[in-house]
Amino acid sequence: MRIRAGLAVLALSAALVPGSARADNPIVQTIYTADPAPLVHNGRVYVYTGHDEDGSTYFTMRDWRVYSTADMANWTDHGSPMSLTTFSWASADAWAGHVTERNGRFYWYVPVKNRATGRMAIGVGVATSPTGPFTDALGRPLVENGEIDPNVFIDDDGQAYLYWGNPNLWYVRLNTDMTSYSGGVTSIPLTTAGFGARTGNTGRPTLYEEGPWVYKRNGLYYNVFAAECCSEFIGYSTAPGPTGPWTYRGTVMPRQGGSFTNHAGIVDFNGGSYFFYHNAALPGGGGFTRSVAVERFTYRSDGTIPAITMTAAGPAQIGTVNPFVRHEGETSAWASGVETEPTAGGGINVGYIDNSDYLKVRGVAFGGGARTFTARVASASAGGRIELRLGGPSGTLAGTCTVGGTGGWQNWATVSCPVTGASGTHDLYLRFTGGTGYLLNLDWWQFNA
Incomplete structure (x- = not known):
């Protein structure tokens, strides 16, 4: 007997919301998704997400999902190519990860709870296709210090960096195999000059909360992050190098969207810049039942990022669909x-x-x-x-x-x-x-x- 999950009923009710038939944000309506990590590969944007279970009252997440598009309007569901069961040493919490490609292999860095220690650790899945299936590259954690939200960046000189952290911000220098690192785990100083001053929580002096997204554009390094829980907004800092020193630049996306968290990812694709995030826009949505959405934006002439507002429409379509192919x-x-x-x-x-x-x-x-x-x-x-x-x-x-x-x-x-x-x-x-x-x-x- 087929048993229908709860969200499909909620998705049906979304059709009853005025205007929702024309609105294409969030980009996935069949399940709840969170923590988007976009990747551009071979003329498509792939977005890797977490999966909030229906009716969650905590961050109940057991697998990850993949979706892709060639036109920023119509998204293909590639299912779940990786889950907690991929990591025999993991017990829970398939939380926010990030995928990068190197030498024809795709590496998915994810935080999961280590069964042996009870702490959050960073595991690595590997695949030869952007849609998987992914397997455990190591059979153990790559790094473990109890913190979450890995993000990987490969600089122009080929040096790869893995960043992660909540409440701190850490990095290691990855080796070219992408599954080991050289040197120690290094803490990035969270100064108010680098990450802004927090006003409502003296336990954390800066705005940095979690979810770093580090990238390089026109010689400038950007660190876009979730700021000042709760509820979070998205802020960003810039630096002359991949490890700093960082300078806080301001807000990218203000607090909005009905979820007390947010999580950002930015890519350039086909001449445009795209900002991915999550909110609670689907029926039944909330802080533990989130949905991934996307907006197009344009950098200012000095390289700064403008404030971006959530919309129900999402970005314009690139091109059209040819109906005469499958x-x-x-x-x-x-x-x-x-x-x-x-x-x-x-x-x-x-x-x-x-x-x-x-x-x-x-x-x-x-x-x-x-x-x-x-x-x-x-x-x-x-x-x-x-x-x-x-x-x-x-x-x-x-x-x-x-x-x-x-x-x-x-x-x-x-x-x-x-x-x-x-x-x-x-x-x-x-x-x-x-x-x-x-x-x-x-x-x-x-x-x-």
Whole structure:
């Protein structure tokens, strides 16, 4: 029997919020996500996230997730390529990590609780693909001092640095194998000149709280961090070198968003700069049920970062979607009511689909027109229908595909139907209709000209 997780019901209710059908932040609606770590690789942005369990009243997190995009609007769900069980020595707390690539291998640095010591330690997962699967690179912690939130930066000279810390800020110089380091664990002085003065908590003299994100731009080193809990805002400092001395520069994102934490990641992609963060924007959201979002921004001429405000719209789409090639069902700008799950034989499919659930794909360029629509589907029930709507979940109906029972949720069949009136560029909505209960699973879809 299929048991539906709580968030899918909440995601369905998101469709009832005025304007939410047009809003594409947060970027994931099928689960709660937190602590984004973006990575640009081969023409895509990959964002690595934590996963807040439904109904959490603490930071209850057991695995990590990966999503990617080529257009900053439609995101592909790659599932969970790493979890607590990846690390045999870890007992709990799959918290905020960071991924980097070196020499064709991807290294995921994560804080987890060491079963033997009961303290937080930094582990390293490794993979040959940005979407995993990741395995434990060491079989033990890379470094352990009870603190969290690792971030890795590789400088222009090839020297890699691992930063982490709450309540302190630490770094080590990683060797080129990325799984060992030279020298000792070094503390970065948390001075008020370097990280600002805190006013409400004398136990911590500076604004630095956690979540460092260190990078280099035009010869200047940036350290963007979560500041002054609780609730946190995002501040930043700059330095002439990767280890300082740091100078506090101000606020990047003020306190907002309904979560008492925030966690930042910044990348440049396709000529734009993007700021990732988390908030509590989904129904049921809060300090322990967070969601990742993103905004585009522009540095000032002197290299400083402007104040960035959370929006429901998110960044503009880069380019358009070609509907005449195959698209995974788990790629969308907004998913209402559905969940994703592993597909038998590998991959991810969309499942737990009820009547009136839908998927939005932003900016689909039909050109002179589409004639037919084909989808790979499965159903252990009587099935349902896929309505092809343009502009909104109740927009122009361009076609309807009927899906019958296939004898199982992973017994796949291909269905096709005629399409009329689909020309030009539109937001495409795959709206699912039928009786009660789960209707069908969707693996992929494609239009034909």
